[in-house]
Structure formats: structure tokens, C-alpha cells
Amino acid sequence: MTEDKFFEIKKQILIEIKKWDKIIIHRHERPDPDALGSQGGLAELIRASFPETEVFTAGVDNRTLEYFTTMNRPEESDYEEALVIVVDTANPPRIDGKEALAHGNKVIKIDHHPDEDRYGDIQWVDPTASSCSEMIADLWQTFPDELVLSDEGARLLYGGIVGDTNRFLYDATTPKTMRLAAALMEKDFSPTALNNQMNEINPKVAKLIGYVLENLHVSENGVGSILLTEKILGRFGLEDEDTHQVVSLPGNIAGVLSWGIFVQQKDHTFRCRLRSKGPVINGIAKEHDGGGHPLASGANAKDEEEIKEILEKFEKATIDFKKSNLS
């Protein structure tokens, strides 16, 4: 085993967790499996290890991911004397629940996104971790004599890792990821049942998948794009939050190197779901009211004109990427 450069930070976090009677856990808005997995998994870890501690999970529930976990939201007054932990969230504007930073609480940030916006009193940020759920599993395994994980906690963390690695496919998956996933699998839950739930698509989404594959525009350089307007989503009886199930799809098509799925919102702006198989895109996302990982980001465009701008930048990034891979 190599030296654990985060050991001291993790120790500090454990000391804080032990110090407080009340802990509120936040994560990013529009939660994905890793956000819910790390939030719910950490809540389970604290509850099982320190049964006296009151633990709240904050944020809006995700209708399509209720089989993961739902929130036991705190009251405003609960912030009066509580430790706040924010997981899987790179920057304050993305936190679901503005109370997290509004009341001057002690705040711990645990995250695996690139560390661009620093916030919180203690920060454990490891962009080499596959997922925030992997980091929570790592915390558990770092202090096996003090921390107890329930079977439900293991299920949540495992699901978070599966979500962010796309079933251990993405290159953020490391031997450490697999070791921690193996430790979670020792617990009593069914990974197969969870995987089946995560793989299941509803018939309406299946139709949308057909639409995306049929109508995706692919440029000469390998930039894929598609607009999902309110009208189109309405035709399928779907909403914005259902579109996460088509985001990775264009990447399966040979020749597509980067892509964007542009989902029109009620106010007619567009949520931009941006992905890549090589060209770095989070810089572009940042220029358009967003951010994220080098190969997976989100942004916001006010109209189709701004989408055009984003796609032009994608063209350039993709051409540059191809050139640098030739030499």
C-alpha cells in the first residue's frame, strides 16, 4: 500500500464527527446516484457508528432515484448547533439547500471534483477518487475500529460508485475503487438487484433513446449534439430530470469524441449536458455558467445562439485533441 496522503484530513473529519450531536449532510442539486450514495452512505455510517448522533440529509428528493434514498430533511432551527458536511459538490452555487453555508456552521467539504472553488473549514478533495461514494467507503476502511457501516450504507455507497464509474467502465476506476467495492460487497445487500434497478429504463425513456440516436447531429470532427426542446420532451411525456438516461448514449457511437445534449427548461434557457471521450471540456463549461469534470460537465445556455458558441468551442477542443494525439 502506498502512503495515504489524506490520512490526517480524514482523522480530523472523524474527530469533528465525534464532537457533534447533530450533523446535517448536503449534496449537489439534481442528485445523481453518487450524490445520493455518498450522502446517504455517510449518514448510515455516522448513525451506525455513533447512534447518539442526530443525522439529517438535506435537499430535494429525486423522483427517479427514490429506491436509492430519500431525505429526512432538517428544520431551519436544526442549523443552530450542527456540523454541516457537503459531499460531491464542487462549488457553493451547486449545493442543494442554501442553508448549508448561510448560518455560519462549521462546514466540511468532501468531494472528488477538481478543486476550483474552495469552501468549508475542512476540505477533503481528491480528484483521483472515482466517486464521492468511494471516498466515504475509504473513510470507513481507514478507521475500521471506530466506524461501523450498515448493510444499507454499503448498498448506497456501492450504488454511488457504480453510478459515477458507469459500472466500473470509466478510467477513474482504479484498483483502490475495486478493493473498496469488494469490501462493500461483503455486506448483506444484493448488488445485482441494485444494478437491475439502475439499468431499468421506463418505456417513455426508451422512446427518447430512439429519438436521440435517430436525430443526433455528428460533425465532421466528431462533435455530437442534439436539442431536446420542451416540445419534444412533452411529446414523450418526459421532463428534464429524465434526460440523464440518454447522456452517455452518443459516446457509444464510433467517431463521436465529444458531445452535448441541450435540454430546454421551462424558462426556455437550455441545460447543457456535456461529455467527452478525450477533449477536455470543463473549461468550456465554466465559460457558460457551469463546470464539472474534464470529461463530464454541465453548463447553461440562454438560447440557441449560446449553444452554437459552445459547439464551436467543442469543435476547436476536439480538433486540438485529435492533433495532439497524432504527434
Ligand SMILES: [Mn+2]
Ligand atoms: Mn460524484
